[in-house]
Amino acid sequence: MPSVGKNIVRLAEAILISYPLCDWCLGRHFPSFKGEDDETKGRMVRGAVKAEIKEGQCFICQGIMHSLKDSSSKVLELLRDYEFNEFLVGAKLPKEVVEREDDLRARFKLRGGEAIKSAITREIGKKIASSTNKKVNFRSPDMTVLMDFVSGAISLNPKPLFVYGRYLKKARGLPQKRRKCRECGGKGCHECDYTGFMREVSVEQILAQMLTERFKGKGTKFTWVGGESAESLVLGSGRPFYAEINETKLRRLDRPEMFKEQDGIVPKEIRIIDKKPRGSPGFIVTVSARVKFDEEVNEDKLNTLKEVLQNFEVKVVPLRKKVFTKKIYSFDVKLIDGKEAEMLFRCDGGLNIKKFIGGSNSGLREEGVLEITPNVSELMGVGANCEVFDVLDVEVLGE
Numbered sequence: 001m002p003s004v005g006k007n008i009v010r011l012a013e014a015i016l017i018s019y020p021l022c023d024w025c026l027g028r029h030f031p032s033f034k035g036e037d038d039e040t041k042g043r044m045v046r047g048a049v050k051a052e053i054k055e056g057q058c059f060i061c062q063g064i065m066h067s068l069k070d071s072s073s074k075v076l077e078l079l080r081d082y083e084f085n086e087f088l089v090g091a092k093l094p095k096e097v098v099e100r101e102d103d104l105r106a107r108f109k110l111r112g113g114e115a116i117k118s119a120i121t122r123e124i125g126k127k128i129a130s131s132t133n134k135k136v137n138f139r140s141p142d143m144t145v146l147m148d149f150v151s152g153a154i155s156l157n158p159k160p161l162f163v164y165g166r167y168l169k170k171a172r173g174l175p176q177k178r179r180k181c182r183e184c185g186g187k188g189c190h191e192c193d194y195t196g197f198m199r200e201v202s203v204e205q206i207l208a209q210m211l212t213e214r215f216k217g218k219g220t221k222f223t224w225v226g227g228e229s230a231e232s233l234v235l236g237s238g239r240p241f242y243a244e245i246n247e248t249k250l251r252r253l254d255r256p257e258m259f260k261e262q263d264g265i266v267p268k269e270i271r272i273i274d275k276k277p278r279g280s281p282g283f284i285v286t287v288s289a290r291v292k293f294d295e296e297v298n299e300d301k302l303n304t305l306k307e308v309l310q311n312f313e314v315k316v317v318p319l320r321k322k323v324f325t326k327k328i329y330s331f332d333v334k335l336i337d338g339k340e341a342e343m344l345f346r347c348d349g350g351l352n353i354k355k356f357i358g359g360s361n362s363g364l365r366e367e368g369v370l371e372i373t374p375n376v377s378e379l380m381g382v383g384a385n386c387e388v389f390d391v392l393d394v395e396v397l398g399e
Contacts (some may be wrong), residue, residue: 004033004044004045004047004048005033008030008032008033008045008048009045009048009049011030011108012026012030012045012046012048012049013049013050013051013053014108015029015104015108016046016049016051016053016054017051017052017053017054018054019054019059019060019104020053020054020055020056020057020058020059021042021058021059021060022042022058022060022061022063022065022066023038023039023040023041023042023043023046024038024039024042024061024065024119024123025042025058025059025060025061025065025101025116026041026042026045026046027039027040027041027042027043027044027045028041028042028113028114028116028119029105029110029113030045030113031112031113031114032112033045038114038119059100059104060097060100060101060104060116061097061116062097064093064097064116064120064149065119065120065123068120068123068124068127069127071124071147071154072123072124072127072128074154075124075128075145075147075154076127076128076131076132078154078156079128079132079143079145079156081249082143082156082158082249083249083250083251083252084134084141084142084143084158084251085134085135085142086134086135086136086137086140086141086142086143087125087128087134087135087136087137087141087142087143087144087145088125088136088137088138088141088143088144088145089121089124089125089128089136089144089145089146089147090121090144090145090146090147091117091120091121091124091146091147091148091149092146092147092148092149092150093116093117093120093149093150094149094150097116097149098115098116098117101115101116120147120149121147124145124147128145140159141159142158142159142251143156143157143158143159144156144157144158144159145157157247158247158248158249158251160244160245160246160248161215161217161244161245161248161251161272162242162243162244162245162272162273162274162275162276163211163242163243163245163270163271163272163273164240164241164242164269164270164271164273164276165240165241165243165267165268165269165270165271166237166238166239166240166241166267166268166269166394167203167207167234167238167239167241167265167266167267167268168234168235168238168265168266168268169203169228169232169233169234169239169264169265170233170235170261170264170265170266171233171263171264171265172230172231172232172233172388173230173231174201174202174203174206174230174263174264174265175200175202175203175230176202176203176204176224176227176228176230177202177203177204177222177224177227178197178198178202178204178205179197179198179200179202180196180197180198181195181196181197181198182198184196201263203265204222206262206263206265207220207222207241207243207265207267208220208222208243210259210262210267211243211245211267211270212245214250214257214259214270215245215248215249215250215251216248216249216250217245217246217247217248217249218246218247219245219246219247220243220244220245220246221243221244221246222241222242222243222244223241223242223243223244223276223277223279223280224239224241224280225239225240225241225242225280225281225283225349225394225396226239226280226283226285226349226350226391226394228389228391229354229388229389231388232388232389232390232391233390233391234390234391235390235391235392236286236391236392236393236394237393237394238266238268238269238394239391239394240283240394240396240399242273242276242277243276244276251272252272253270253271253272256268256269256270256271257270257271258270281396281397281398281399282348282349282396282397282398283349283394283395283396283397284329284346284347284348284349284394284395284397285346285347285348285349285351285391285393285394285395286344286345286346286391286392286393286394287343287344287345287346287347287353287389287390287391287392288342288343288344288389288390288392289342289343289344289345289353289357289386289387289388289389289390290340290342290386290387290388290389291340291341291342291343291357291376291384291385291386291387292339292340292384292385292387293339293340293341293380293382293383293384293385294339294382294383294384294385295339295382295383296338296339297335297338297339297341297380297382298335298338299335301380301382302333302335302341305331305333305376305379305380306331306332306333308379309328309331309345309379310328310330310331311327311328311329311330312327312328312331313325313326313327313328314326314327314328314351314356314372314373314374314375315372315373316351316352316371316372317370317371317372317373318370319370326347326348326350326351326372327347327348328345328346328347329345329346329347330345330346331343331344331345331346332344332345343357343376344392346393349394351372352372353386353389354385354386354389355371355372355375356372356375356376357375357376357377357384357385357386358375358376358377358383358384358385358386359371359372359373359375359376359377359378359384360377
């Protein structure tokens with residue numbers, strides 16, 4: 001065991017004659033003295049002081065350091081309900097504690113010692129690490145523990161969990177996104193049970209419920225890879241989506257999971273990812289559309305349309321944004337009867353299908369698209385309307 005040097009004893013004596021300090025707050029102000037830990041160093045330094053010293057509650061921490069064992073036990077009890085691999089501890093202290101430490105350091109010209117907040121978080125972190133076998137991560141921890149020594153509260157803040165998945169939509173009549181309440185505009189009222197959303201089933205509501213239940217979270221935000229109308233089906237491999245789930249207690253998946261069907265929605269290939277993309281990624285979609293014409297058409301007109309729309313670009317004129325183009329990569333059409341046909345095409349994601357087919361007949365100004373040109377109606381010289389369309393495949397670019 002190292003001996004305490006004369007200079008350290010002399011300085012410690014001057015401090016302890018004036019202020020009562022606990023072993024932790026004493027020991028950490030002597031970083032040059034090599035001991036096992038702050039408490040042990042403080043005890044050794046105190047034992048080397050022969051003069052009569054000030055007794056009483058620690059001038060700096062007022063007993064906080066002595067309470068850390070109980071505080072750590074409370075944290076560990078709360079953490080039992082959470083899955084995490086890495087953590088970080090933060091602390092909020094009464095400003096008087098920091099001020100008293102600053103005053104003592106200034107008076108005795110103490111340099112290099114660990115600040116009390118760092119000492120507290122380090123001590124609690126050591127106990128969490130030894131009890132859970134988890135590691136501290138200062139940059140991006142799964143779990144952040146905040147010790148509030150002002151109010152006495154302990155807050156656990158799990159990092160948001162990001163997942164990627166796809167969904168199949170086997171039932172018509174379900175909007176993709178939750179819609180704001182028509183009565184209150186999203187503010188919350190009696191009609192919407194103060195949720196701000198309409199009382200209706202949506203893809204978003206179903207997926208959010210499934211994911212929050214699976215990971216025991218609170219609140220989910222989605223990034224959609226395109227969208228479809230309420231009456232459309234989503235088939236094939238499904239439509240991709242990214243979700244951010246907040247305040248999760250569970251954050252592990254041994255393998256991609258398939259969820260049970262609910263109201264025609266089947267989440268699939270759910271897997272955990274490091275982060276969600278910024279904005280919606282680029283994608284290509286394959287669509288099947290049932291189209292009705294204002295007058296009878298023949299096979300020749302449809303074959304001409306089919307030839308034109310191979311690797312064909314259309315111009316999209318939004319209401320408030322710059323004009324941009326979308327590409328039709330392949331196009332096929334089958335006549336069902338004189339006024340009805342089924343169209344199958346593969347195109348850039350984000351193309352308004354009904355507007356592409358119907359042009360001005362579709363009346364979709366409220367969806368933000370003023371015009372798509374040329375469109376099927378223009379190319380055929382016959383008014384066309386998309387009765388319903390289904391999504392058969394969605395390819396995420398770069399996936």
